[in-house]
Amino acid sequence: MESLITANIRSRPTRTLISVLAVALGIILMLIVGGIATGTLNDYLQRTRMVGADFILQPSGSTVFYAFSGASLPIKLVDKLLEVPGIRAAVPVLAKFNSSDFGLVFGVDLEKYNRLSGRLKVVEGKESLQADEVIVDELFAKSHQLSPGMKLTLLNHTFTVSAICRVGSVVRVFVSLGTLQELNGTPDKVTAIFIQADKGDLSLAYERLRVAFPGFAIIRTSDASLLLQDTSMPGFKEFLLTVILVSTLLSFMVILLAMYTTIFERTREIGILKSLGASRWFIVGMILKESVIICGFGVLFGAGASAVIRKAIIAAFPTMQVSMSARDLLFACAMGLGSGTLGAIYPAYKAARQDPVTALSYE
Amino acid sequence: MGESVRPHVIETVDLTMIYKSGKVEACALRGVNLVVKEGEFVAVMGPSGCGKSTLLHLLGGLMRPTRGRIFIDGTDIGRLGDAGLTEVRRKKIGYVFQRFNLFPTLTAKGNIELAKKIHGNGHLNARGAEEILEMLGLKDKVAFRPPELSGGEQQRVAIARAVINQPRIILADEPTGSLDSRNARMVLRMMRELNEKLNQTIVMITHDHEAAAMASRIIEMRDGQILHRAQHFAYEPEFEGLF
Ligand SMILES: Nc1ncnc2c1ncn2[C@@H]1O[C@H](COP(=O)(O)OP(=O)(O)OP(=O)(O)O)[C@@H](O)[C@H]1O
Ligand SMILES: [Mg+2]
Numbered sequence: 124m125e126s127l128i129t130a131n132i133r134s135r136p137t138r139t140l141i142s143v144l145a146v147a148l149g150i151i152l153m154l155i156v157g158g159i160a161t162g163t164l165n166d167y168l169q170r171t172r173m174v175g176a177d178f179i180l181q182p183s184g185s186t187v188f189y190a191f192s193g194a195s196l197p198i199k200l201v202d203k204l205l206e207v208p209g210i211r212a213a214v215p216v217l218a219k220f221n222s223s224d225f226g227l228v229f230g231v232d233l234e235k236y237n238r239l240s241g242r243l244k245v246v247e248g249k250e251s252l253q254a255d256e257v258i259v260d261e262l263f264a265k266s267h268q269l270s271p272g273m274k275l276t277l278l279n280h281t282f283t284v285s286a287i288c289r290v291g292s293v294v295r296v297f298v299s300l301g302t303l304q305e306l307n308g309t310p311d312k313v314t315a316i317f318i319q320a321d322k323g324d325l326s327l328a329y330e331r332l333r334v335a336f337p338g339f340a341i342i343r344t345s346d347a348s349l350l351l352q353d354t355s356m357p358g359f360k361e362f363l364l365t366v367i368l369v370s371t372l373l374s375f376m377v378i379l380l381a382m383y384t385t386i387f388e389r390t391r392e393i394g395i396l397k398s399l400g401a402s403r404w405f406i407v408g409m410i411l412k413e414s415v416i417i418c419g420f421g422v423l424f425g426a427g428a429s430a431v432i433r434k435a436i437i438a439a440f441p442t443m444q445v446s447m448s449a450r451d452l453l454f455a456c457a458m459g460l461g462s463g464t465l466g467a468i469y470p471a472y473k474a475a476r477q478d479p480v481t482a483l484s485y486e
Numbered sequence: 487m488g489e490s491v492r493p494h495v496i497e498t499v500d501l502t503m504i505y506k507s508g509k510v511e512a513c514a515l516r517g518v519n520l521v522v523k524e525g526e527f528v529a530v531m532g533p534s535g536c537g538k539s540t541l542l543h544l545l546g547g548l549m550r551p552t553r554g555r556i557f558i559d560g561t562d563i564g565r566l567g568d569a570g571l572t573e574v575r576r577k578k579i580g581y582v583f584q585r586f587n588l589f590p591t592l593t594a595k596g597n598i599e600l601a602k603k604i605h606g607n608g609h610l611n612a613r614g615a616e617e618i619l620e621m622l623g624l625k626d627k628v629a630f631r632p633p634e635l636s637g638g639e640q641q642r643v644a645i646a647r648a649v650i651n652q653p654r655i656i657l658a659d660e661p662t663g664s665l666d667s668r669n670a671r672m673v674l675r676m677m678r679e680l681n682e683k684l685n686q687t688i689v690m691i692t693h694d695h696e697a698a699a700m701a702s703r704i705i706e707m708r709d710g711q712i713l714h715r716a717q718h719f720a721y722e723p724e725f726e727g728l729f
Pocket of ligand 2: 538539540659
């Protein structure tokens, strides 16, 4: 029986190959697209925490994806924040999306920003953010081959690299707040304010902030799960679900189609099996096992290819994050196998129900 | 339930088969009463369309009659569910077809082993596939696939497949219909050996009088019925010499 299944698989190499590739493609889609989405988010959240603020004040309804937020907070809020008891530092930042390298630029007041525990740790050059100066992190410097003193054009403006800092902030490029406000055409406006509270009870400070700034979003960053909870990520879950759905549907439909055509092609053979006394379950099992083997190869190939693609992406784009945990791998493989097997159920059922005499006279 | 004991391997009572396709009805069998005893080799003859294949399909449980009863080894198979019918096919019946019906992707040995696999294990005196292929003179064709075998060889593999699980009944639908006379004789000789040595009951459809002469009894069919002038043949000595 096993040999009939493998013989069937080998007898139609093109069909087998295409099915295997389609299942693999589903796995790759799930792992790479899903991996980039989750990897980027996790990296982003982690780097947000590394800034060292206890809270982030933003307009309500905005997200930590500053790229979509614009600059709508009046900078005067900083003084009002500092009036709240127990608030030690309030650091305004203007975030601007730089489409040329698909990354964010922070406009900061360096002296204020460095009061946060996640202050810039300069490894090379001079720690300074004058009007046209820019500080980049090591990864950015590496991927753009920059060193202090070199020019860098950002947002149609030429900056000079003053220093290179260690990786460890939410963005990789810093310019002076004033310059960015000017470039953005939004003087006196910022995107978010990082807040640091005095040592002690953070929940008390949180309550005070909420009372004092009712119309704003106050994001807690002290705890990863709180950060995730406070962070509004419009459509992120839906996006991941869509990716999973599309990739599983791909395996499902390809296996359904492949096995469906296969059973027509093998109508006569199914008749012979029945004349030999094969039960319905035997025939169902045969079709299912065949699809499990095809999906198995697809899943293995897909997982292997995904690992290779992930390595290649990270090598080519050092700032890109592709998360791929053992759990993700297992999940994707299970989905690939499961959806493929599900796709084979209907053809298997049809095969098992065939009338033996009609099947035997099938040309 | 007061069932009478049915000692015969095959018995049909008033077996009737009407095919319905749309509003058109075709009566293929009209009240066939047939008894085949253990170890008999019965040849079924008759013109095309008289219902021979229909009879064979019914005897093997491949389909259900419109009316009448079929006893296989004493069991009324009309009362069995699909699973029961499948079991009858698996345990009691071996089929040989005119078109061989081997799996083209499997080797000769693979085809026979598939039948063993379907039959299930625990069959004490099941022979090995290679052993039976050797008995049928196909020792060096074990690893060949059907397209690499001649018609005669394919039919011998098909016979090996039909008998590997030692079913009580072999049902053969024109087993020599696609063979030249030399191969036909070889196949027929094998069938008779199986009948004599293993005491297998054989029902064989044939159009060929020479083939029918190998049987111990010939049944003639006309228009869905059996003609009752059955003859008992003795093997004719002059035939022996031909093989
Ligand atoms: N599936 C079917 N649907 C409708 N009519 C059928 C079907 N199968 C067989 N018949 C009809 O039943 C009758 C008997 O057919 P059967 O195949 O049993 O004949 P046969 O004796 O085996 O003929 P042959 O020697 O040509 O094989 C024929 O008239 C045939 O047309
Ligand atoms: Mg026929």
